[in-house]
Amino acid sequence: MVSVPANDVGLPSEGLVERAARGDEAAFSRIVRLHHADMTRVAFVVCGDPGLAEEAVAAAWPIAWRRLSSLREPDRLRPWLCSVAANEARQIIRSRRRRAVMEIPVPDMGGGVMVDHGGRAMDPALRAADLDLANALARLAPDDRALLALRYVAGLNSTELGRALGMSASGTRARLARLLERLRQELDDG
Amino acid sequence: MAEMDMDAFEARFAERLATYAAIPVAPIDADSIAHEVVGVRPGPRGSLRLVGLRVPAVAWVLLALATAVAAGLIAGALLHRLAPTPRPSLVLATETGLYLGEPGEGTQSGLTLLRDDGSFIGPRWSPNGTLIAVIHGPPIPPQPGTEGALPLTPALYRLVATDLLVLRPDGTTAFAFPGAVAGFAWAPIGADGASLLAVQTASGEIAVLDAGGRRVGGSGARGLEIDRSLEATLLPPRLVWASPTVLLFADARGVSAMDVASPDKLTTVVGMGSDAGPDDRVTALAVTPDGSALALLVAPCDTGCDGEVRFARLPREFDGSAEPGPDGRSLAAIVGAATSLSWQDDGEHVLAWPLLASSGDRATRLAASDGAVDTRDVVAAWTRRVADGSSRTLVVTRFSAFNDRHFDAWLMAADGSATRIGERSLGADLRPTSRAGSAP
Numbered sequence: 001m002v003s004v005p006a007n008d009v010g011l012p013s014e015g016l017v018e019r020a021a022r023g024d025e026a027a028f029s030r031i032v033r034l035h036h037a038d039m040t041r042v043a044f045v046v047c048g049d050p051g052l053a054e055e056a057v058a059a060a061w062p063i064a065w066r067r068l069s070s071l072r073e074p075d076r077l078r079p080w081l082c083s084v085a086a087n088e089a090r091q092i093i094r095s096r097r098r099r100a101v102m103e104i105p106v107p108d109m110g111g112g113v114m115v116d117h118g119g120r121a122m123d124p125a126l127r128a129a130d131l132d133l134a135n136a137l138a139r140l141a142p143d144d145r146a147l148l149a150l151r152y153v154a155g156l157n158s159t160e161l162g163r164a165l166g167m168s169a170s171g172t173r174a175r176l177a178r179l180l181e182r183l184r185q186e187l188d189d190g
Numbered sequence: 191m192a193e194m195d196m197d198a199f200e201a202r203f204a205e206r207l208a209t210y211a212a213i214p215v216a217p218i219d220a221d222s223i224a225h226e227v228v229g230v231r232p233g234p235r236g237s238l239r240l241v242g243l244r245v246p247a248v249a250w251v252l253l254a255l256a257t258a259v260a261a262g263l264i265a266g267a268l269l270h271r272l273a274p275t276p277r278p279s280l281v282l283a284t285e286t287g288l289y290l291g292e293p294g295e296g297t298q299s300g301l302t303l304l305r306d307d308g309s310f311i312g313p314r315w316s317p318n319g320t321l322i323a324v325i326h327g328p329p330i331p332p333q334p335g336t337e338g339a340l341p342l343t344p345a346l347y348r349l350v351a352t353d354l355l356v357l358r359p360d361g362t363t364a365f366a367f368p369g370a371v372a373g374f375a376w377a378p379i380g381a382d383g384a385s386l387l388a389v390q391t392a393s394g395e396i397a398v399l400d401a402g403g404r405r406v407g408g409s410g411a412r413g414l415e416i417d418r419s420l421e422a423t424l425l426p427p428r429l430v431w432a433s434p435t436v437l438l439f440a441d442a443r444g445v446s447a448m449d450v451a452s453p454d455k456l457t458t459v460v461g462m463g464s465d466a467g468p469d470d471r472v473t474a475l476a477v478t479p480d481g482s483a484l485a486l487l488v489a490p491c492d493t494g495c496d497g498e499v500r501f502a503r504l505p506r507e508f509d510g511s512a513e514p515g516p517d518g519r520s521l522a523a524i525v526g527a528a529t530s531l532s533w534q535d536d537g538e539h540v541l542a543w544p545l546l547a548s549s550g551d552r553a554t555r556l557a558a559s560d561g562a563v564d565t566r567d568v569v570a571a572w573t574r575r576v577a578d579g580s581s582r583t584l585v586v587t588r589f590s591a592f593n594d595r596h597f598d599a600w601l602m603a604a605d606g607s608a609t610r611i612g613e614r615s616l617g618a619d620l621r622p623t624s625r626a627g628s629a630p
Contacts, residue, residue, distance in 0.1 A: 029224035036223075037215040045211050051544070053213075058223075065227045133210050152204040153211045184199045 017074035020065075028065060035078055038154065039085035045149035046089035048138055056089035063088070082154035083164035086146040093142045136186045144179055151176060277359065278302070279577070279621040281322050282599060282612045283310035285330040288322075290359065293601050293611045293620075304361040311351065312424055312617040316387075317379050319621045321364055321401075323387060325371050326355045354389055356403065365403025373427020378481075380434035386450065388429050388437050396429065396439060398450055407450040409439070424586055424597060424617055425492070425570050426530045430475040430484075432504055438484065440472035445486060447504075460486060460502045473497065476531035476540060477504070485531050485540040485547075499531070499540065499547045532572035535581060543571040543585070563587060563600055563608045571602075574620040580604060584618055 016034075019027035039060060043053035064084050071080055137145055143165065150156045150164055158169040158176075165172065282289040282301060288310040291301035313324035327350045354367040354374055370392040377386040384401035391397075398407040428440035435450045438459065445460040462470060469490035476485045484504055489497025532541045539548045567587040576582050585600040585608065599612035601620075612618055 023228070025224050025228045028228060029220045032218070032223045033220035036218050036220065040215045041211040041213060044213050045207065050213055054216075061223055061227045130210060133206060148207060149211070152207045180200055180203065183203060187203075 015074075017068065017071060017077055021069040021071075028068075031064075031077070031081075032061065035081045038078060039081055042082045042149045042153050043085045043089035045137065045153055046086055046142055046145045047093055048134060048145075052092055053089065056092050057085050059092070060085040060088040076160065079150070079154050079156045079160050079164075083150055083156065083160070086150055086154075086164070090142045090146050132187060136183055139186070140179070144175075147172070147176060148179065277319070277621065280601075280611065280618060281313045281315065281324075281621075282618040283313045283324055283616045284612060285309050285596070285614050285616060288313065288324060288357075288361075289612075290361075293609065305357070308352075310616060312373075312426075314374070314376060314619050315621045316376050317385050317622050318383065320359070322357045322359065322619075323374055323376065324355055324357065325351045325374070326353050326366075327351045351392075356387070365399075367397065367399065367403070373425075373429060375427055375429040375431060375437075377431040377437070378434050386431075386434065388431070388439075390427055390429055390439070396437070396448075398437065398453075407448070407453040409448055409453060409456070426474055426532075426572065428472060428475055430477050432477050432481050432484075438475060438477065440475060440486075442471075445472055445475065445484065445502075457505065457507075459504060460484065460500070462488070474531040474542075476533050478533050478537045479535060480537055483537075485533065485542075487531055487542060499542045499545070501540075530570035530572055532583075534573055535575060541571060541573055541583065543568045563602065569597065570617075575623050576620060577623055579623075582620060584620065586615070586617055 016027045016031055020031055036057060039057045040050075040053050043056040043060075044050055047053045047056060060081070064081055067084075071077065137148075140148075147161060147165060150161055156164060158172045161167070161172040161176075162169040167175070278290045278292060280289075280291055280293045280301070281304075282291075286309065287306040288304045289301035290304045294300040307329075309327045309330050311325040311327070313322050315322055351371050353369065354371040356364045356366070358364055367389050372390050372392045372394075374387060374389045377388070379385055382401075386401075386406065387399045389397045389399065396409045397405055400406050430438050432438050432447065437448050437450065438445055439448070443458050444462045445458070447457040447459050449455065460472075462472075466488070467490055470488055471490070471492075472486050473489050473492050474487035477483070478485075482504060484502050486500050486502070487497055488500055489495040530541075530543065533539070534541065534546075539546050563585055569586045569588050571583055571585045573581050573583045581604060583602040585602055587598050587600060588596075596614045597616055598610055599615035599618040600608045601611050601618075602608040
């Protein structure tokens with residue numbers, strides 16, 4: 001059994017959702033404050049680029065605001081927001097592919113301080129493992145990266161994954177299993 | 191057994207992915223985000239609460255109107271005292287004309303048509319704000335688009351530069367430099383209160399003109415291949431002034447300096463480096479506001495290639511006696527989108543869209559905060575100080591579709607919010623204020 005992040009932000013999100021859905025800007029501001037970082041991290045796994053992840057989340061907030069009243073289970077706010085962010089990240093990465101413009105993450109520059117993809121100074125030994133994972137993710141389709149991000153970073157269950165990605169819960173489980181098998185071989189994880 | 195292995199792998203993978211995803215997320219202003227987002231679609235009710243009291247929407251409107259009128263009266267009085275005869279600050283070039291005015295909330299909004307006798311590219315105010323230099327060519331014939339909509343720009347049109355015009359703010363021509371001009375650069379204000387103007391032709395030759403349009407110096411082509419494409423013409427030229435009389439320009443060796451007083455003595459201030467690729471070239475230049483250092487963009491092609499921002503100190507003398515300079519210290523690897531360089535007022539940070547690189551080895555990725563400008567569409571971006579002391583970034587974006595290709599001009603505030611100031615625009619500029627000569 002895999003432990004995944006719980007849907008617990010330590011605050012009663014139920015009331016926030018209802019108030020925000022009624023047009024309460026302060027409540028929406030609190031939602032932004034609570035969930036922006038999680039959404040950015042999910043988007044980062046899909047995009048592989050912190051800047052694009054920020055773009056995705058910036059694009060996700062207006063969508064979340066417009067559709068907030070459609071959220072029937074306010075306690076599932078976090079996974080719902082993460083799925084909106086993941087979807088925007090998928091759109092951005094697809095658009096980026098169409099334009100055929102390649103971006104090099106800033107930390108990959110030659111020389112200077114060695115930092116990771118998020119700009120943190122980094123142990124070189126850790127960097128190799130990190131790059132392996134980044135490369136393995138880069139070889140996956142954006143939809144697959146979204147699936148992994150929503151499952152293991154946002155903590156969606158298979159039913160929620162299915163809703164977020166337009167698949168059945170069983171189909172989601174099967175796809176996840178295939179993905180994990182592929183990653184196990186690529187990462188040579190012992 | 192295999193299933194157990196898989197479960198174990200899944201657990202390790204979940205942990206590893208969570209670690210990978212745990213990037214530091216910069217602190218955000220949640221209130222601003224919420225305010226901006228909520229402003230797009232106001233709440234469902236026609237009233238808001240003020241200290242627990244429900245105030246009708248119409249009362250808010252009346253209050254806002256009254257406040258706006260009062261603020262306008264006060265601001266107007268103050269502005270009149272500070273600047274009795276305000277001068278327009280924005281010059282905007284389009285496919286069919288040149289406009290002057292103040293940036294508004296819409297394309298070409300509130301601007302006055304200054305010239306309509308052709309296409310205009312990349313206008314730049316002189317540092318003292320009295321002249322506008324702009325590349326000029328024949329009008330671009332529009333092709334029919336959707337009825338009632340703006341005409342499309344032919345996807346494969348070629349822009350022809352027939353001359354460089356130097357105009358007064360009333361649209362009259364101060365002087366013209368005939369020929370296929372690839373770029374130009376104003377010098378900082380000299381001792382006589384005027385600026386020299388360096389012009390580079392499509393063949394790579396450089397002419398230096400005084401404020402009256404008379405040639406006072408120049409240099410022959412120095413092995414630099416000039417890209418004649420429209421996009422390249424929109425980019426800042428590979429010319430920049432280090433002082434009122436010393437011109438730096440890119441050539442096959444790297445970056446050379448020429449003192450107008452002794453144009454035959456050239457100094458190579460930055461070399462290309464021993465590890466330079468066969469196609470590597472200097473594609474953009476920018477000198478710090480104090481003239482002490484140089485940023486250069488090195489890439490194997492003019493647009494769309496990955497490249498590198500380098501930084502180099504400039505020598506004190508440009509008399510040709512100095513040894514070839516260093517190759518420049520690498521500041522940041524950049525993406526194909528970056529095509530222009532612009533130092534910020536602090537002299538520490540240089541804008542190489544979408545990066546803000548610093549001479550301290552750091553680079554920050556920039557993005558328009560409201561999503562209006564797509565980072566990947568940016569062709570060029572440069573910063574200008576405006577009258578209130580703050581800075582604005584002028585941005586040119588490219589739109590390309592199967593039957594349409596055009597450029598738009600945007601004005602971006604320090605917070606990243608962007609306003610499109612010109613549609614089908616071929617560049618814009620703001621009148622300089624206190625600091626002269628920092629034009630890209």
